Amino acid sequence: MDQIVEKPDTLIGAAFPKPDAPDKVVGKTTYINDMVLPRMLVAKIKRTDRVHAKILSVDISEAEKVPGIVAIATAENSPKGLIGVLKDNPPLKGDKVRCIRDEIAGVAGETEEAVNRALELIKVEYEDLPTVFDPEEALKEGAPLIHEDKPGNIGLTFDFEHGDVKKAEAESDVVLEEKYELHYVTHTCMGPGCVIADFDTHGKLTIYTQTQYPYNYKMDLAPALDIPAGDIRVIQPPTGGAFGSKLDVYPFEPIAVYLAKIARRPVKLFFSREEEFIASPTRQPARVYIKQGAKKDGTITFRDVQVYLNNGGYTSWGATIPAVMMRTMTGHFRIPNVEFHSVAPYTNNPFAGSFRGYGNVQATYVTATLMDKMAEELGMDPIEFRLKNAQEPGERTPQNSLLKNAALADCIKISAEKTDFLKKHAEYTEARKTPGRIRQGIGIATSVHNAGGAKIHKSDGCGTILTMDDYGRATVITGASEIGQGIDAVITQLVSEELGIPPSDVLIANDDSAIGPWDVGVHASRTTFIAGNSARNAAVKAKQQILAAAARQSNVSADKLELRGGHVVQKDNGVSVTKLDRLIRAMHFAGEDAELVMVSEYYEPPSELEDKNHVGDISAAYAHGAYITELEVDTLTGGVKLHKITAVQDVGKVINKLGIEGQMEGGIAQGIGYGLSEELIIEEGIVKNPNFRDYKVVTAPEMPEIECHFIEDDEETGPFGAKGISELPCIIPGASIANAVYNAIGVRFDNPPITPEKIVRALHGGKAEAAE
Amino acid sequence: MSAKIDIEFTVNGAVKQVTVPATASALDMLRDQLDLKGAKEACGEGECGACTVIVDGVSVCSCLSYAVDFDGRKIETIEGVQSDEGLDPIQQAFVDYGAVQCGYCTPGMVMQVKHTLDKNPNPTKEEIQRGLEGNVCRCTGYSKIIDAVTEVASS
Incomplete structure (x- = not known):
């Protein structure tokens, strides 16, 4: 009797729980913060208390005497290599300090008490230097110089020009000129910063780290350590969130390595929550001057953008955000003439890194509120004005992003229809004319983001090694990092789908750089797209090898066979030809014809690097989103209560329903924080609110209802049609909220977050902090 | 010392x-x-x-x-919290409803939910949200956690 194997339901689009979730809900997962190695020392950092000062002396003599202290690293006894995007940051400072987070010494000891005692006993003598905190002030003649080799305090600059902005301005019927001040926010990963360094007796380093880019991490870390990158093995234990904060090497990591080298013992260096607020990278703040023009009929004529990015003391990824910001400024809506100029001057503030959404959170806050302002100026409604300027599928932006299947107009239309936007918008605008304490508001914002990787390095690829054991189980060794976002679930689904085995028979291995193949890292909404394609392609290769073997064994040609339910079956009738595990064993134990199912794949997306003029189709796909916020404002207290966010987004194809909704909702929560409550307050270079009491992340009671509508347009280059999705949810809500607040009370806030204090001041007087 | x-x-x-x-x-x-x-x-x-x-x-x-x-x-x-029979219903719901991402807040969340439901087995959505106000999650936006708790409370 033939065994018929029914085709199981597809896993693509299913609500598939994360494989790491069960261990996490029972408290079994060992995060890096939980790890203890034999003879491991604990370590902390002695930081400066100045924002700009010459270091005259560092005296560790008393600290060394504390019982239990094993190693102290200072600039004097440590390697001199530099870290950071511009290699301008010595992990331990010897000559001067440039911002409040600066590292003077690392101390490792047997107990935390001993280490804390020693930190107090390190004596540092300084000579204070003149300070500068404002990016435009820092560019002025005679401003204090932050780095002696950076004249004029000029860090990274970005410039792009397309068309003729001057001519377009002259021909415009309406021109708006605005200034935005975009603030500091920070990641507040729940797992505080932590690293463990351990040398073997050959002098090779194993580093346990929270990094989200394990392969280039080695390359960036090695120069600071005076050891070859090849001598570094990166282990990634489970981590308590990243969101972009772990995409560079930061000083605490090399400092832990210096201590491990001195002590010849494993060293674990970890942050307190206060340190996490003060000494981890922030989102890049930005001051944006923007001019936009339009014709009477609503056609946008030009944008002219000048951006000042407060670089802080050193250069990490923050100063590079124009690379992303620019794509939205120049390419979100049809902008025929555009200039973009940015400069990141060094100051004595802390410095910024990458943070989910990159510069697009800032660019979208600016452009999406400006679109609303201009619609009003033109006497058009916010939907009509946007649709007038929305690109059609197939258009290219001035920077050459090819919007193959641009869904911008669809996103706008669907979101407006679902929320009855125009009716409510008009009604709430009208309601402002009559008295009333509680005001309703509705606002729309849109954006575009790379959704098929982002080629900012020479390769945007990801490797996969897929092996199958004698029991029909697959091990997928992927370059992609799991930082909580759920790539392990996605890859499990893709591989399970291709190989016709249950997801419980797929094991993902991706925590060891000595085993895993190269990958750029988790960033740029790329992982489902890039690593997903890589894993799927690997599974297809394995499948081909298996079916070829089955064909030889069964005399049924391979193209008539497929994998289903742990069997090789005949495609047309589902009749099992052989069980998969039995076939694999037969392949393995076939004497001199023996073969293992063991394949590798390196997927490189079809995209190109930007040229020196910032022109290039950097992503294999782009995605749009339109988010509508409905809220109410209490005009007496300034309180904003969110009712609902309707998110319409082009996602290509849903792979994991739970995962995609989780990314949407989590990103939206961060976006709400950006718009309404989160601000890292930095005064004269000092972080004033380094705790969860005063830095207000969104908590459960503040979450509105969220309705997601996914446009599934089956991206031809994506795995089963999927695009990358995870940054737009964080990018768009802030601007959508700002537009809804305006609809409610008629006040613009070009300086988020829109706190109750700002609203009350704007409505009832007091220090004017609202729109300029 | x-x-x-x-x-x-x-x-x-x-x-x-x-x-x-x-x-x-x-x-x-x-x-x-x-x-x-x-x-x-x-x-x-x-x-x-x-x-x-x-x-x-x-x-x-x-x-x-x-x-x-x-x-x-x-x-x-x-x-x-886990018993010989397997995951507690709260834990199972956290898994099934996608209430876990990085998971660092999860043990604390589960304990807080357990306390909330012990005190009030039939909470409204607002009571669930209030019950979680002291627990920060940076990944999920709480929606899936609230869904999970709602499921446990209703079954």
Whole structure:
């Protein structure tokens, strides 16, 4: 009797729980913060208390005497290599300090008490230097110089020009000129910063780290350590969130390595929550001057953008955000003439890194509120004005992003229809004319983001090694990092789908750089797209090898066979030809014809690097989103209560329903924080609110209802049609909220977050902090 | 070095005798002396809830409690929630509803939900949200957590 194997339901689009979730809900997962190695020392950092000062002396003599202290690293006894995007940051400072987070010494000891005692006993003598905190002030003649080799305090600059902005301005019927001040926010990963360094007796380093880019991490870390990158093995234990904060090497990591080298013992260096607020990278703040023009009929004529990015003391990824910001400024809506100029001057503030959404959170806050302002100026409604300027599928932006299947107009239309936007918008605008304490508001914002990787390095690829054991189980060794976002679930689904085995028979291995193949890292909404394609392609290769073997064994040609339910079956009738595990064993134990199912794949997306003029189709796909916020404002207290966010987004194809909704909702929560409550307050270079009491992340009671509508347009280059999705949810809500607040009370806030204090001041007087 | 004090209490049904420094937090004692590392230190000042355990039926931030205050008490930690039958319904719902991403807040969340539902088995959505207000999650936006709790409460 033939065994018929029914085709199981597809896993693509299913609500598939994360494989790491069960261990996490029972408290079994060992995060890096939980790890203890034999003879491991604990370590902390002695930081400066100045924002700009010459270091005259560092005296560790008393600290060394504390019982239990094993190693102290200072600039004097440590390697001199530099870290950071511009290699301008010595992990331990010897000559001067440039911002409040600066590292003077690392101390490792047997107990935390001993280490804390020693930190107090390190004596540092300084000579204070003149300070500068404002990016435009820092560019002025005679401003204090932050780095002696950076004249004029000029860090990274970005410039792009397309068309003729001057001519377009002259021909415009309406021109708006605005200034935005975009603030500091920070990641507040729940797992505080932590690293463990351990040398073997050959002098090779194993580093346990929270990094989200394990392969280039080695390359960036090695120069600071005076050891070859090849001598570094990166282990990634489970981590308590990243969101972009772990995409560079930061000083605490090399400092832990210096201590491990001195002590010849494993060293674990970890942050307190206060340190996490003060000494981890922030989102890049930005001051944006923007001019936009339009014709009477609503056609946008030009944008002219000048951006000042407060670089802080050193250069990490923050100063590079124009690379992303620019794509939205120049390419979100049809902008025929555009200039973009940015400069990141060094100051004595802390410095910024990458943070989910990159510069697009800032660019979208600016452009999406400006679109609303201009619609009003033109006497058009916010939907009509946007649709007038929305690109059609197939258009290219001035920077050459090819919007193959641009869904911008669809996103706008669907979101407006679902929320009855125009009716409510008009009604709430009208309601402002009559008295009333509680005001309703509705606002729309849109954006575009790379959704098929982002080629900012020479390769945007990801490797996969897929092996199958004698029991029909697959091990997928992927370059992609799991930082909580759920790539392990996605890859499990893709591989399970291709190989016709249950997801419980797929094991993902991706925590060891000595085993895993190269990958750029988790960033740029790329992982489902890039690593997903890589894993799927690997599974297809394995499948081909298996079916070829089955064909030889069964005399049924391979193209008539497929994998289903742990069997090789005949495609047309589902009749099992052989069980998969039995076939694999037969392949393995076939004497001199023996073969293992063991394949590798390196997927490189079809995209190109930007040229020196910032022109290039950097992503294999782009995605749009339109988010509508409905809220109410209490005009007496300034309180904003969110009712609902309707998110319409082009996602290509849903792979994991739970995962995609989780990314949407989590990103939206961060976006709400950006718009309404989160601000890292930095005064004269000092972080004033380094705790969860005063830095207000969104908590459960503040979450509105969220309705997601996914446009599934089956991206031809994506795995089963999927695009990358995870940054737009964080990018768009802030601007959508700002537009809804305006609809409610008629006040613009070009300086988020829109706190109750700002609203009350704007409505009832007091220090004017609202729109300029 | 602070004075050491002998304490005795119940953790997840088992009696424990521990000698703790007078100044040690309950969280450090649980993690470092009893090797119960499910509860996390994410802020150390009672603002995030990642260290939540249940003491005599009440959820507390163990980072703010002194270890010595556990003397004579009945403590429940995340390690004791799973039974011989498998995951607790709260834990199962967290898995099934996608309420876990990085998972660092999850043990504290589960303990807080357990406390909330013990006190009020049929909470409204608003009561669920209020019950979680002291627990910070940076990944999920809480929606899936609220869905999971709603499911447990309704079944």
